[in-house]
Amino acid sequence: MSTVSPEELNDKAQKILADIDAKGGVLKASERLAIPAQEMPNQDPGQRRHNTDEVALGYSVAQARVEASRCLQCKNQPCVAGCPVSLPIRDFVSAIAANDFGKAIALIKEKSLLPAVCGRVCPQESQCQASCTVGKSLKDVDKAVAIGRLERFVADWEREQSQAPVPEVKPASGKKVAVVGSGPASLVVAADVRREGHDVTVFEAFHKFGGVMLYGIPEFRLPKAIVSAEVETLRAMGVKLIPNFLVGRTRTLQDLMDKDGFDAVFVGTGAGLPHFMNIEGENLVGVFSANEYLTRANLMRAYEKGRAATPIVDAHRVAVLGGGNVAMDAARTALRLGADEVYLIYRRTAKEMPARVEEVEHAKEEGVQFHMLRNAKRILGDEQGRVTGIECLCYELGEPDASGRRAPVAIAGSEFVLPVDTVIVAIGNGSNPLIRQTTPGLEFNKRGNIVCDESGRTSLAKVFAGGDIVLGAATVILAMGQGRRAAAAINDMLSKA
Template structure:
């Protein structure tokens, strides 16, 4: 008998069907209900940047881990862009071996405490959980358990450092210290490379620091993950703009043989409607960066931000939720989301929308701004909006919003935050004419290797994708590290 790929696939699927019947008989586990993570009360949390979710207790984590059915074909792993061995770390939690669970996470993830907080597990690993795809039940709370293991390790003071190979003397430069760059740096350090991360801002972390508020991701959590990379030998240089402070050619002269670009998508987009240049209208990038990274909420700081009492945030993604919830914490009496589609099309995480609603955020859906007006000082005072209705699906698969004639009306505002998307950081492409880019300004890469048109340069994250999630950027970092390792080894050992 000839054994073909199709035969092996059929054998595997048949085995899976048999095992499904066995799993369904495991009443003890399947009867357990998904854990609910505690939260700080809305009226309390809006007064400060205290983290909203409070984490799981050890008992809650063990009980949730018991729900995992130890599937013979763990599809949850295929849903994880960094391919964490999810059943393995969950089993360690079930056995009460919490530090071992954290070590399993670190085998593939450089940022487990971060991912446990901000990754959209409901669309990735949890969406592939057996409970979800076969039983139509709540999936195992993989994100909660990841956060628990990482937090337990940190709070225990027994933080493990992943094993690294002996130094190989090959210098590698990483441009940008966001999730893609940090993940790439960690994986290359494990292989023995001499890795330096160059960050344009004064703090390490990229979007993890400037783009995500502390009530979702405390900076102290990010700092611990970065400190672990430093212990692995990764070096960091801040206030260093590759392409300005030094060029790629300058770095080559210093001995760098490989480059990874993870410089992100920090160029804000606006809607180009009348009045958009009035005082008090900001991009979400500027708004969050100034508040999160420059202490702009403090009136005594060098660069304070004036966040008004009637704040409108334009958009419906996670960044829009972060912006409007930040405005609430800065004292807004009325904080509004203005979004041109319906709640069902809103791309923000369900959890973020829920938290915003609990905090008193007003959602004005099927509504779109068309013009701004200012007072005598030049500060925005009103936004004219138009009602929308949903038409046929567009290229994204969502129904296209269509303006309703004669439906315009005005809303009083004194601050507007525009959160309708971002474009790639243009600095690296503009400094390297030979680097191939798309018409949107993203860097063109080989889809499998993430190698650019410059052989020794690889790229990933938002500078390639345009705008995506933390975990997808991390997946790019891992893939690019594996590809660069192969490239450098082949080049140096032909």
């Protein structure tokens, strides 16, 4: 990751841009491939580990135009096939290169309600950028056109100019749609269904809206103001937003249709039930699921000690179990909450780690200590039931397992103890069983996810679903793609009713 200052990166970009503009932006493919990939300016690691401000600072205008000029403008647009919502990537990137940011964001918003969010947290390196011809030509996906960073740039540019325009809403249809949950899939459904003139009500169990984008992703990766702005756009469109409403308890799914008169329901409740290791000591004081830890820190602002409405443990030596983005978020949050040492324990190697490379590098820069090929055997505690350490086993990699990754194999007699006072378990999530327990006739698979077709139709008439409640824990953009397809199916059904 870059340690070069934003000013220096901008100066370098301006010199390259002057040469590009001197040629009227008309470049040969070989010239485009020779343009250096633009580094993302970041906060200094020594400073950012002590604050919750966003780490990635965003491209300057010059950097954005230079990066966009690297695009080869492929006729077959392989990048689009890798995008779950099929953004017009070639065209919006071309508009950025031409200094027409208004056109670029307008093109994006034809397909995506959340460009500022997706540009920050979606794994473009394994989606749109994985298919980029530039990256393939240079034989390095890290040198692909930085599509996500460019998407973020124009989304931020629009927000800085003025209040974003409110999408047009058709005349009232007389139909009512309930949306359960307010994560990315739900927000897309609410917007797309409301555009057709249907009355839309979003029911959220928490007191704030945004789902996992609000409670699960830290401020230093995704500022809450960005999520709030998208929610306010829905409110301006006339979407009703009801907080503190737990569907399955406050009201059942069937009641929404039978008693409250909703003509369709979309379920986007996410996957918020944490998995645990089921090892000795997980009930000790000082053991957290990543969900609880991040929710306290993000939604309830536990980092504002003395002012926050929720307490959080005063940890000094923290072990985080897992290797995904959530594990990185938990480890980096622990540093910001004042931990002296943070250990990330993962039973495979860095090559098999599912977290984004960028997040792993940021965590290392900030001082998270990585213990690869290690896993927890048991958690140790004192007479008061508080965590004092974690006993780990060393591992080596064997043959590939069902996921295609080489399976970790424990090395007998390799136990060792790490002294810690806090353990955060970040090994994945499942679906909350509440909807399943209170909705007869709704089909679920063995993992507890709702079963539905490609359009989000479930086994119950008029009930649709999408996002993590269907996919398991996935990405914002995949959830949005499901929400878009479900909204189209809802609109089609209501047009024929």
